[in-house]
Amino acid sequence: xxxxxxxxxxxxxxxxxxxxxxxxxxxxxxxxxxxxxxxxxxxxxxxxxxxxxxxxxxxxxxxxxxxxxxxxxxxxxxxxxxxxxxxxxxxxxxxxxxxxxxxxxxxxxxxxxxxxxxxxxxxxxxxxxxxxxxxxxxxxxxxxxxxxxxxxxxxxxxxxxxxxxxxxxxxxxxxxxxxxxxxxxxxxxxxxxxxxxxxxxxxxxxxxxxxxxxxxxxxxxxxxxxxxxxxxxxxxxxxxxxxxxxxxxxxxxxxxxxxxxxxxxxxxxxxxxxxxxxxxxxxxxxxxxxxxxxxxxxxxxxxxxxxxxxxxxxxxxxxxxxxxxxxxxxxxxxxxxxxxxxxxxxxxxxxxxx
Ligand SMILES: *Cc1c(COP(=O)(O)O)cnc(C)c1O
Numbered sequence: 315x316x317x318x319x320x321x322x323x324x325x326x327x328x329x330x331x332x333x334x335x336x337x338x339x340x341x342x343x344x345x346x347x348x349x350x351x352x353x354x355x356x357x358x359x360x361x362x363x364x365x366x367x368x369x370x371x372x373x374x375x376x377x378x379x380x381x382x383x384x385x386x387x388x389x390x391x392x393x394x395x396x397x398x399x400x401x402x403x404x405x406x407x408x409x410x411x412x413x414x415x416x417x418x419x420x421x422x423x424x425x426x427x428x429x430x431x432x433x434x435x436x437x438x439x440x441x442x443x444x445x446x447x448x449x450x451x452x453x454x455x456x457x458x459x460x461x462x463x464x465x466x467x468x469x470x471x472x473x474x475x476x477x478x479x480x481x482x483x484x485x486x487x488x489x490x491x492x493x494x495x496x497x498x499x500x501x502x503x504x505x506x507x508x509x510x511x512x513x514x515x516x517x518x519x520x521x522x523x524x525x526x527x528x529x530x531x532x533x534x535x536x537x538x539x540x541x542x543x544x545x546x547x548x549x550x551x552x553x554x555x556x557x558x559x560x561x562x563x564x565x566x567x568x569x570x571x572x573x574x575x576x577x578x579x580x581x582x583x584x585x586x587x588x589x590x591x592x593x594x595x596x597x598x599x600x601x602x603x604x605x606x607x608x609x610x611x612x613x614x615x616x617x618x619x620x621x622x623x624x625x626x627x628x629x630x631x632x633x634x635x636x637x638x639x640x641x642x643x644x645x646x647x648x649x650x651x652x653x654x655x656x657x658x659x660x661x662x663x664x665x666x667x668x
Contacts, residue, residue, distance in 0.1 A: 343625030351527035352645035353576035358565035371557035391540040399522040399534030408549040415460035419634040424464040444472040446480040468498040473602030498604035531559040624655040
């Protein structure tokens with residue numbers, strides 16, 4: 315075959331119409347766009363010297379699973395490791411297929427991966443308080459019989475937890491799997507859904523190390539019944555979590571005190587940011603149980619650009635959540651830089667209008 319070839323004609327229809335997840339690197343002084351932690355675990359990198367580069371990593375990530383099992387009071391057979399929880403979403407959809415049901419706005423990967431597999435997507439809008447629309451979700455469960463329901467709680471980008479009185483009826487009504495994505499659970503005030511695992515054989519909990527200071531490692535895991543883990547494990551690529559990440563994660567997760575303190579500081583800073591943002595005229599922050607804050611402004615595109623001009627990068631969510639931007643809780647200095655930039659921008663706008 316020579317000459318011009320239309321590659322697009324070869325690609326599956328569902329993939330042609332996808333857009334690649336854009337995680338573009340925009341240069342900035344204060345990076346508050348990706349819900350990363352301001353606190354790293356660079357000491358733990360020393361553990362990497364122990365690995366042998368010529369050997370494959372442990373395909374079962376045994377040391378890591380043992381630690382996680384102890385921390386979460388589950389058995390190692392209840393844990394499956396992923397190259398980030400993104401990969402676990404991929405594996406879950408590869409295992410169970412669709413339809414795939416989720417509320418919107420939410421984490422975009424559920425829809426992107428469902429589409430990549432050519433599975434039917436069912437997106438049900440959240441209610442006005444950004445909680446699950448219980449009636450609409452139940453109707454969708456009964457009508458579409460989804461194989462998978464993805465619920466991020468705390469939800470990204472809205473920051474709130476869904477009411478458990480709205481999640482439980484879904485767990486009971488569905489004949490499929492309910493995945494509660496607890497990427498932000500460490501920052502939340504309630505306990506999350508782990509205690510319910512023993513009561514619901516169709517419940518899967520997802521966790522990640524990405525939001526608590528280890529995003530570079532790409533490490534997520536799911537916790538479920540051994541039966542579910544066994545099935546999903548069949549589609550897992552043999553060495554999906556590399557040796558460097560395994561070794562560094564094991565070291566970092568043993569720094570319990572540092573983990574706890576960094577989370578405490580972020581929660582404190584989040585609450586400081588929330589009250590300060592609420593005082594700025596024209597800014598409406600939404601309550602958050604996560605390490606970020608969604609906020610509404612007039613002219614979000616303009617505010618986004620003005621913040622960037624002052625060196626502060628946030629996430630523009632005007633498409634998914636009209637009028638809204640999302641700021642990650644950073645270090646105290648970064649948060650103060652963000653606040654003073656936002657204050658100035660709003661002040662300037664008021665002057666221009668008067
Ligand atoms: C960031 C995020 C993830 C992705 O986690 P990785 O482990 O980095 O792949 C999963 N779910 C939600 C809701 C997130 O916001």
